[in-house]
Amino acid sequence: MAWLIVAFVVFCAAPAQAQNYPTKPIHILSPYAPGGISDIASRILGAKLTEAWGQQVVVENRPGGNGFIAMTAAAKAAPDGYTYVMATVGDVAINPALFKEMPYDVDRDLAPVAMVSDAPMVLAAHADAPFKSVAEVIAAAKAQPGRISVATPGNGSVNQIVLEWMALNTGTRFQHIPYKGGAPAAAALAGGDIPLGILASSSVAPHVKSGRIRVLAVTMGKRSRFNPEWPTLQEAGVSEVDASNWTALFAPKGTPAPVIDKLNGEVLKILTMPDVKERFAGGGVDTIPSSAAELDARVKQAAERFRAIVQKANIRPD
Amino acid sequence: METLSNLAFGLGVALSWQNVLYCFIGCFLGTLVGVLPGIGPVATVAMLLPFTFGLGPAPALIMLAGIYYGAQYGGSTTAILVNIPGESSSVVTTLDGHQMARRGRAGPALGIAAIGSFVAGCIATLLIAYFAPPLAELALKFSPAEYFSLMVFGLIAAVVLARGSLIKAIAMVCFGILLGLIGTDVNSGVIRFAFGQAELADGVGFVALAMAFFGITDVVLNLEHKEVQQVFTSRIGSVLPTLADLRTCFWSIVRGTALGSLLGVLPGGGALLASFAAYMAEKKIAKPPRTFGEGDIRGVAAPESANNAGAQTSFIPMLTLGIPSNPTMALMIGALMIQGIAPGPQVMTERPELFWGLIASMWVGNLMLLVLNLPLVGVWIKLLAVPYRLLFPAIFVFCCIGAYAVDNKVFDVYALAALSALGYVLLKLDCEPAPMVLGFILGPMMEENLRRAMMISFGDPTVLITRPISAGFLFAALALLIAIALPALRAKREEAMQE
Numbered sequence: 153m154a155w156l157i158v159a160f161v162v163f164c165a166a167p168a169q170a171q172n173y174p175t176k177p178i179h180i181l182s183p184y185a186p187g188g189i190s191d192i193a194s195r196i197l198g199a200k201l202t203e204a205w206g207q208q209v210v211v212e213n214r215p216g217g218n219g220f221i222a223m224t225a226a227a228k229a230a231p232d233g234y235t236y237v238m239a240t241v242g243d244v245a246i247n248p249a250l251f252k253e254m255p256y257d258v259d260r261d262l263a264p265v266a267m268v269s270d271a272p273m274v275l276a277a278h279a280d281a282p283f284k285s286v287a288e289v290i291a292a293a294k295a296q297p298g299r300i301s302v303a304t305p306g307n308g309s310v311n312q313i314v315l316e317w318m319a320l321n322t323g324t325r326f327q328h329i330p331y332k333g334g335a336p337a338a339a340a341l342a343g344g345d346i347p348l349g350i351l352a353s354s355s356v357a358p359h360v361k362s363g364r365i366r367v368l369a370v371t372m373g374k375r376s377r378f379n380p381e382w383p384t385l386q387e388a389g390v391s392e393v394d395a396s397n398w399t400a401l402f403a404p405k406g407t408p409a410p411v412i413d414k415l416n417g418e419v420l421k422i423l424t425m426p427d428v429k430e431r432f433a434g435g436g437v438d439t440i441p442s443s444a445a446e447l448d449a450r451v452k453q454a455a456e457r458f459r460a461i462v463q464k465a466n467i468r469p470d
Numbered sequence: 471m472e473t474l475s476n477l478a479f480g481l482g483v484a485l486s487w488q489n490v491l492y493c494f495i496g497c498f499l500g501t502l503v504g505v506l507p508g509i510g511p512v513a514t515v516a517m518l519l520p521f522t523f524g525l526g527p528a529p530a531l532i533m534l535a536g537i538y539y540g541a542q543y544g545g546s547t548t549a550i551l552v553n554i555p556g557e558s559s560s561v562v563t564t565l566d567g568h569q570m571a572r573r574g575r576a577g578p579a580l581g582i583a584a585i586g587s588f589v590a591g592c593i594a595t596l597l598i599a600y601f602a603p604p605l606a607e608l609a610l611k612f613s614p615a616e617y618f619s620l621m622v623f624g625l626i627a628a629v630v631l632a633r634g635s636l637i638k639a640i641a642m643v644c645f646g647i648l649l650g651l652i653g654t655d656v657n658s659g660v661i662r663f664a665f666g667q668a669e670l671a672d673g674v675g676f677v678a679l680a681m682a683f684f685g686i687t688d689v690v691l692n693l694e695h696k697e698v699q700q701v702f703t704s705r706i707g708s709v710l711p712t713l714a715d716l717r718t719c720f721w722s723i724v725r726g727t728a729l730g731s732l733l734g735v736l737p738g739g740g741a742l743l744a745s746f747a748a749y750m751a752e753k754k755i756a757k758p759p760r761t762f763g764e765g766d767i768r769g770v771a772a773p774e775s776a777n778n779a780g781a782q783t784s785f786i787p788m789l790t791l792g793i794p795s796n797p798t799m800a801l802m803i804g805a806l807m808i809q810g811i812a813p814g815p816q817v818m819t820e821r822p823e824l825f826w827g828l829i830a831s832m833w834v835g836n837l838m839l840l841v842l843n844l845p846l847v848g849v850w851i852k853l854l855a856v857p858y859r860l861l862f863p864a865i866f867v868f869c870c871i872g873a874y875a876v877d878n879k880v881f882d883v884y885a886l887a888a889l890s891a892l893g894y895v896l897l898k899l900d901c902e903p904a905p906m907v908l909g910f911i912l913g914p915m916m917e918e919n920l921r922r923a924m925m926i927s928f929g930d931p932t933v934l935i936t937r938p939i940s941a942g943f944l945f946a947a948l949a950l951l952i953a954i955a956l957p958a959l960r961a962k963r964e965e966a967m968q969e
Contacts, residue, residue, distance in 0.1 A: 339816055
């Protein structure tokens with residue numbers, strides 16, 4: 153009897169032994185509503201993890217409050233390997249620079265697990281806009297600083313960061329017109345309300361096909377594997393600018409290292425499966441298998457860069 | 471011709487087994503809540519919204535739409551047999567419908583209501599198919615300036631067309647706008663009136679608000695008065711109207727359909743307004759001998775045709791402009807957004823299977839409703855015997871689950887409770903919740919678009935009047951304001967509302 157109790161106590165004290173982990177359903181929190189990239193990434197990953205481990209993986213959408221609700225819940229969750237959060241670049245690298253009072257601290261509260269997806273963004277123009285290239289956009293902005301309107305999916309979005317970054321590095325200013333999400337911003341660009349936009353390539357894709365929107369450049373450091381014909385901003389003469397909308401899996405700080413390693417290994421395996429890659433590619437999104445250390449480095453680098461841009465461009469939500 | 475081929479394409483979508491199933495579920499539920507007094511389509515759509523997450527956009531919208539127009543059918547049953555409007559839009563049906571039942575003509579009354587609804591539904595479906603595309607083409611030309619002016623027009627129309635006191639309607643619209651301002655400002659990113667609550671950073675949940683004002687508050691009000699009603703279930707007789715009835719009603723159905731279709735398109739319109747207007751028009755226009763109020767069958771045919779036509783044409787502004795003309799349509803927009811589809815003119819071109827599938831499903835649905843309501847009317851009547859002590863707690867539970875399930879936030883359940891208390895007080899003060907809900911939805915959109923229009927024009931307010939469509943809406947809004955300010959017209963409005 154005694155050994156049973158001892159076994160039970162040991163079992164409870166170390167609920168996440170890597171060998172038999174997981175022994176109960178796993179929760180992945182998504183800070184965004186169903187349909188967004190964080191949600192889709194969670195669901196694709198969750199379904200494959202359930203298959204691989206025989207434990208149900210539940211995706212919980214906890215949208216709202218700039219992602220604070222889900223991020224805070226993850227930061228405060230028990231570090232037992234049964235709660236994770238599918239954060240985006242905004243949650244871990246932009247909001248900390250943007251908001252004075254943060255309910256969570258990425259470094260202190262969260263442990264990186266694995267990178268998951270990478271969605272390219274583009275600088276795009278309305279078909280009838282007078283801009284045929286990035287150089288013409290910069291020239292126009294220099295001729296009339298602050299008089300060229302650019303649509304983005306919202307205040308504090310990584311898209312806005314790219315816009316300000318572009319302005320800083322070319323010594324110009326733009327008129328930032330934020331929308332409520334990518335779809336309405338893309339519709340405004342397609343309808344010609346706004347001549348320019350910095351949007352996810354998936355948002356502009358249907359309008360590019362119909363000929364209403366023209367892509368001028370991608371915002372990443374290298375060309376997109378889906379549309380290699382689009383130049384990068386750097387090639388077009390805007391130095392340094394390199395950003396995309398990525399998502400990554402994080403655990404509450406204190407989650408046992410063996411558990412994180414096990415999950416990272418499984419995620420790597422899943423992200424290289426052809427059908428998984430295909431599902432992400434359907435939305436114009438790449439998978440980016442990586443180690444936890446690589447994710448950590450990427451978060452730190454992005455946070456530092458974005459903090460500098462936010463300060464220089466004086467972006468403030470309040 | 472293109473419209474016909476589009477409709478044929480839509481029929482193909484609507485007739486897939488999955489869509490037929492969801493269309494049936496929608497129509498069935500719609501008839502159910504239509505028959506039951508106390509729960510309306512808004513509450514039902516709100517409750518079912520979370521369950522549509524897992525469906526595709528087409529079956530989700532087809533089902534939710536079925537609930538809305540299905541309720542227009544069901545509402546008349548209760549109105550005729552029990553003299554309680556099952557739906558607010560069947561209020562006028564009680565006037566002549568119940569009188570007919572008292573005279574032993576309940577069957578023909580039920581029959582003509584269903585037939586009128588069916589005819590109206592079919593015509594309205596065609597109207598949507600023909601007029602929605604040109605409207606959508608126009609809407610793509612809408613910039614923020616046009617949207618702002620359109621919303622000004624919508625809000626003023628909501629006030630003018632609201633029932634009851636004008637002052638109260640204005641107050642409720644303003645209150646709705648204030649509630650709508652809670653949350654993150656799109657243009658600056660500032661969080662307003664959230665009192666440091668992360669849960670309020672995205673504003674008050676619309677589902678919680680809708681269920682509080684249209685679901686729970688209704689139930690509480692119903693609990694107040696224990697009315698003993700005579701149910702005419704024993705002698706319904708044949709539900710088929712006589713040939714003479716049909717001849718009498720032909721023009722009433724046509725007029726009701728025309729008026730209902732027109733009013734459904736207007737912001738603030740929809741089924742309710744349509745049925746009132748059709749009844750009043752019929753009283754004036756119909757050929758003598760007129761026995762309205764004493765069981766004139768035309769007093770059933772016209773408003774029942776009108777409310778169904780209005781219910782369906784109110785999809786036009788929702789589908790093409792992304793603008794809700796009433797609370798149910800606002801929920802539909804919510805359903806679209808949950809599916810990741812931004813409502814607006816592009817829905818038609820980018821998601822033709824959704825757009826034409828939904829329109830074609832209305833035909834399928836109307837046919838189902840005819841079957842559900844004519845031969846099976848006896849089944850629905852039995853439902854009127856369900857004791858409220860079982861029904862009401864169930865509604866409460868569904869509302870709480872529905873509010874929670876939107877964002878998985880317990881906070882929204884508390885919001886539901888607080889808003890229900892508020893809604894009860896407001897209803898006791900005779901303040902209509904409908905203008906408030908429109909203010910809640912249109913107010914923030916109006917602000918967002920005005921400020922965006924100003925940003926694009928670099929602070930030049932003349933864009934609002936130099937762009938012709940925008941100027942047109944502002945002019946129409948002004949005309950409405952003048953109309954309501956003129957004493958003669960105001961008296962007319964009050965007289966009309968009295969009836």
